Amino acid sequence: CACGKRFAENNSFVERYQRTSIEWNQAVAIRAIKGKTFKETAENYGSSATTIVRRFDQISSSEIRPVEELPAIIAIDEYKGDTKEGKYQLIIADAVTKEPLDILPNRYKRTIKDYLRRHGSKVQMVIMDMSPSFKAAVQEALGRPVIIADRFHFCRYIYWALDGVRRRVQKDFHAYDRKKCKRMKHVFHKENSRLTEEERWYLDRYLKMSTELQKAYELKEAYQDWFKRSKEIGATQIERVKKELKAIYKLVKNSGIPEMCRAIGTFENWQTEILNSFAYGYSNGFLEGINNSTKVLKRNAFGFRSYERFRAKILLTHKYKRIGVHIG
Structure with a gap:
């Protein structure tokens, strides 16, 4: 103006004292x-990494929110x-809404116990893997909540046992069969009804080479039949x-197969928690999915040294997973 004074123009697309648009x-x-x-x-x-980090923080x-x-x-889950x-x-995480709630800095028993004592007065059920330290922390902090063993974690004990038998008996196979049997290990885990002709041929071949392996496989099949049936009737016929x-x-x-007997020993120790998984129907499957996305975040960023920033990245990524980026 004629007086020579300066004034700032009001712009609706830029907030006061800011140099970048809303x-x-x-x-x-x-x-x-x-x-x-x-x-x-x-x-x-067109900015600096420190500016982006500052905005993120x-x-x-x-x-x-705490x-x-x-x-x-x-x-x-860890x-x-x-x-x-x-x-x-x-x-x-919330097992009903499947939303992550918080992340603890470590998996130590004391850390879990102290956190649950502060924030877990309303908790009635806990779904987890078969970790003795997790179980002890939950029981000491919450008294006697319903503990539910995740199905994936107890099922794999049977598959590990079958793998143990296969590795032991295949040592006596011819070099070709030993290597081929190792490469076909996934066939032993697969449901018999879903096998292809080629897979069934190899399975029959190696089961005929060891009566002990055949017996272990039959036990695995019996377990799978029980598992499928239990998922269907567990909520109403738990007995x-x-x-x-x-x-x-x-x-x-x-x-008398030692590997299978050890697996069943674990089942006996966790029987109540295993039966609870069928009675209530909850699992940690969704949490494994969150953990898989966490691995991707970590790999893309070449790791996070700051626990707080990694925690925030995980929680916010899940919170805004359905939101895209649009300018204008």
Whole structure:
């Protein structure tokens, strides 16, 4: 103007004291969460990596609220984070909504117990893998909640036992058959009714070469039949499921196969928790999916040294997984 004074023009697309537009800030905020790396986001938006990290930290401090009370049914599982806090962290999720709630810096019994004592007054059920330290922490913190063993984790004990028998007996095979049997190990795990002609041919070949391997395979098939039936009737006929499980125990013990007997010993120690998985129908499958996406985040970013930032990245990525990035 004629007087020579300066004034700032009011722009609806830029907030006061800011040099970047509202749309740019919003896009950067989402991309900082959903992008592979902070450096890549900075290059895409013409900024520096430190600026993107600073924006991300601001978002995480405002968007991630501390947990006050855990819900009645929770699922817990570990994942390999490799942060400054430790090699493994523990993720806690709502087993009903399948939303991750919090991530603990390590998987130590004391850490889990202290956290559950502070926030777990309403917890009635806990779904977890067959970790003695997890079980002890949950029981000491919450008294006697319903503990549910994840189906994937107890099923694999049977498959591990079958693998152990296969590895032991194939040592006596001819070199060709020993190598081929090893390559076809997935065939032993597969349901018999789903085998292809080629797979069935190889299976029959190696089962005929060892009566002990054949017996172990038959026990695995008996277990699979019990498992499928238990999923169908467990919610209403849990006593029948228990009775049939004890029949499996008897079959295994009568076989005298050491690897299978050890697996059944684990089942006996965790019988209540295993039966609970059929009675209530909950599993940690969704949490394994979250952990798989966590591995991708970690690999894309070449690792996170900061536990807090990795925790925020996991929680916010899941929170905004259905939101895209649009400018304008």
